[in-house]
Amino acid sequence: MVFIITGLYRKVFILQGLRQITVLGMGLLGSSVTLAVSRALPRLRTVGFSHRASTRDKAREIGVADEICDSLEEAVAGADIVILATPIFTFKSTFEQIKPSLKRGCIVTDVGSTKVEPLKWAKETFSKDVSYVGSHPIAGSEKRGVEYGRDDLLLGANCIITKDRSTDVASIEILKEFWSSLGAFVKIMSPAQHDRIFSRVSHLPHIVAVALTNATSSSDIEYAGKGFIDTTRVASGPSSIWSDILLANARNSSIGINMLIRELEKIDAAVKSGDSKRLTKLLDKACNRRKELIDLKITNGEII
Amino acid sequence: MVFIITGLYRKVFILQGLRQITVLGMGLLGSSVTLAVSRALPRLRTVGFSHRASTRDKAREIGVADEICDSLEEAVAGADIVILATPIFTFKSTFEQIKPSLKRGCIVTDVGSTKVEPLKWAKETFSKDVSYVGSHPIAGSEKRGVEYGRDDLLLGANCIITKDRSTDVASIEILKEFWSSLGAFVKIMSPAQHDRIFSRVSHLPHIVAVALTNATSSSDIEYAGKGFIDTTRVASGPSSIWSDILLANARNSSIGINMLIRELEKIDAAVKSGDSKRLTKLLDKACNRRKELIDLKITNGEII
Numbered sequence: 100m101v102f103i104i105t106g107l108y109r110k111v112f113i114l115q116g117l118r119q120i121t122v123l124g125m126g127l128l129g130s131s132v133t134l135a136v137s138r139a140l141p142r143l144r145t146v147g148f149s150h151r152a153s154t155r156d157k158a159r160e161i162g163v164a165d166e167i168c169d170s171l172e173e174a175v176a177g178a179d180i181v182i183l184a185t186p187i188f189t190f191k192s193t194f195e196q197i198k199p200s201l202k203r204g205c206i207v208t209d210v211g212s213t214k215v216e217p218l219k220w221a222k223e224t225f226s227k228d229v230s231y232v233g234s235h236p237i238a239g240s241e242k243r244g245v246e247y248g249r250d251d252l253l254l255g256a257n258c259i260i261t262k263d264r265s266t267d268v269a270s271i272e273i274l275k276e277f278w279s280s281l282g283a284f285v286k287i288m289s290p291a292q293h294d295r296i297f298s299r300v301s302h303l304p305h306i307v308a309v310a311l312t313n314a315t316s317s318s319d320i321e322y323a324g325k326g327f328i329d330t331t332r333v334a335s336g337p338s339s340i341w342s343d344i345l346l347a348n349a350r351n352s353s354i355g356i357n358m359l360i361r362e363l364e365k366i367d368a369a370v371k372s373g374d375s376k377r378l379t380k381l382l383d384k385a386c387n388r389r390k391e392l393i394d395l396k397i398t399n400g401e402i403i
Numbered sequence: 404m405v406f407i408i409t410g411l412y413r414k415v416f417i418l419q420g421l422r423q424i425t426v427l428g429m430g431l432l433g434s435s436v437t438l439a440v441s442r443a444l445p446r447l448r449t450v451g452f453s454h455r456a457s458t459r460d461k462a463r464e465i466g467v468a469d470e471i472c473d474s475l476e477e478a479v480a481g482a483d484i485v486i487l488a489t490p491i492f493t494f495k496s497t498f499e500q501i502k503p504s505l506k507r508g509c510i511v512t513d514v515g516s517t518k519v520e521p522l523k524w525a526k527e528t529f530s531k532d533v534s535y536v537g538s539h540p541i542a543g544s545e546k547r548g549v550e551y552g553r554d555d556l557l558l559g560a561n562c563i564i565t566k567d568r569s570t571d572v573a574s575i576e577i578l579k580e581f582w583s584s585l586g587a588f589v590k591i592m593s594p595a596q597h598d599r600i601f602s603r604v605s606h607l608p609h610i611v612a613v614a615l616t617n618a619t620s621s622s623d624i625e626y627a628g629k630g631f632i633d634t635t636r637v638a639s640g641p642s643s644i645w646s647d648i649l650l651a652n653a654r655n656s657s658i659g660i661n662m663l664i665r666e667l668e669k670i671d672a673a674v675k676s677g678d679s680k681r682l683t684k685l686l687d688k689a690c691n692r693r694k695e696l697i698d699l700k701i702t703n704g705e706i707i
Binding site: 341362385 | 675685
């Protein structure tokens with residue numbers, strides 16, 4: 100007998116073994132994940148943890164998860180999927196601390212913005228009883244904190260799942276279905292490819308926004324208009340998290356900065372020499388590439 | 404007898420002699436100015452001109468001004484204020500072309516993003532019969548064209564009026580009242596100060612957005628999220644207009660680019676050496692400065 104499993108049946112089939120999702124870190128993204136699970140997969144029990152008592156209190160008050168635990172060990176016990184939503188450089192020690200409490204077959208993932216280092220740390224820590232797969236939902240805001248958690252934050256967002264040759268295929272399938280159920284578009288690639296691409300499209304915009312803000316004096320900034328405000332928006336993101344991201348992806352960040360400096364030098368040369376044709380060509384290239392991007396995002400339904 | 408002229412009376416008094424406003428260039432900003440005049444100063448006759456017949460047709464169809472003329476000369480005849488809303492490098496030839504048709508005492512201004520060169524050209528062209536004062540309403544959009552004109556585009560926007568020692572004081576007062584009536588916050592400074600400040604807060608964001616977009620390959624760009632989209636938004640602005648702006652403010656643009664490169668090098672050095680403390684300090688500086696900016700804009704009622 101052959102079963103053809105499609106659509107809803109496939110989803111139910113793949114996720115049917117799951118009972119509990121635990122999210123470590125109740126910031127904007129962590130709390131948005133538990134809220135999204137409650138909305139889209141209400142049968143699943145959601146458990147949250149934060150190392151800050153004040154955040155745990157707020158999380159309980161808002162009701163972002165079925166249960167908020169006071170310890171990491173208690174939070175991960177019985178979880179089918181554990182999701183780290185804490186700063187990247189906490190991952191290694193968290194992996195070590197939760198390891199004894201994880202149930203056999205548990206999938207550990209994270210929502211970190213770099214993927215090479217977390218996989219390395221997971222391999223150093225976990226035995227074959229635990230399956231680590233990296234995730235990176237491309238969703239967020241310059242706002243931070245459990246009070247900004249939203250059950251629709253992942254709707255229409257891209258979510259990258261990273262794998263190498265040792266990654267468990269069944270776990271990838273489960274996570275793919277899990278993130279899709281929360282409304283994200285899942286793409287799969289290697290951690291190295293992920294870190295190169297996101298150093299360009301995510302880390303570099305942050306670096307640029309910071310550099311532009313710091314290059315502008317406090318007295319001039321009052322004349323800034325909507326253009327400056329939008330161009331620098333991401334610079335308002337939490338510095339501790341972004342410092343971790345850039346340092347966990349240092350080589351790619353540095354390559355990106357130097358590519359950007361080359362582009363700035365091209366513009367400078369055209370401006371200095373009064374080469375209107377060359378300058379217009381550089382501006383046109385950006386204008387056209389951005390049009391491609393916006394058209395693609397509209398086609399994909401990522402923006403409307 | 405002493406008259407104390409305040410509030411509405413002051414406005415009526417200062418603008419009472421005006422009968423006609425002519426706007427040359429029916430793009431987003433030009434058509435927004437005529438529409439705003441019709442809304443806020445309905446007693447004034449609005450006349451528009453575009454060198455493109457198709458734009459004139461559209462402008463007439465939408466009804467952005469009381470009259471759309473087919474020639475520059477016809478458009479400026481009888482105007483009390485003539486506003487150039489065309490690309491900067493058209494100003495000099497436009498000044499020369501309209502000069503014989505301007506009525507005595509006419510105020511000529513513009514909405515260009517640089518102010519040193521236009522003043523130089525005006526001084527080279529006009530006699531004392533005509534009063535030139537530079538204006539720069541900080542309003543716009545990456546959209547272009549008469550169809551995007553809006554009568555509220557100037558509401559809450561800053562508008563810089565530039566003057567030097569030779570600028571007619573009465574004309575400054577009239578323009579100040581004029582732009583205020585359309586909902587803008589007017590600030591007065593020298594053309595040189597304007598061009599330095601706006602190279603930082605307006606031209607540099609554009610340069611940065613272009614450089615970032617051009618540093619990102621077509622294949623990577625599909626992974627761009629909201630951060631990249633916002634950081635590069637202004638790069639979708641019209642390249643011909645922006646090429647003019649950067650070239651008309653070349654020295655300041657180049658200084659700005661090099662200040663930005665120094666800031667990028669600071670970040671690169673911190674990332675390469677793994678100096679978390681130094682990196683966090685740079686990120687914090689930007690985060691705090693941007694908070695100041697946003698707080699200021701909220702206090703000023705420029706954003707809500």
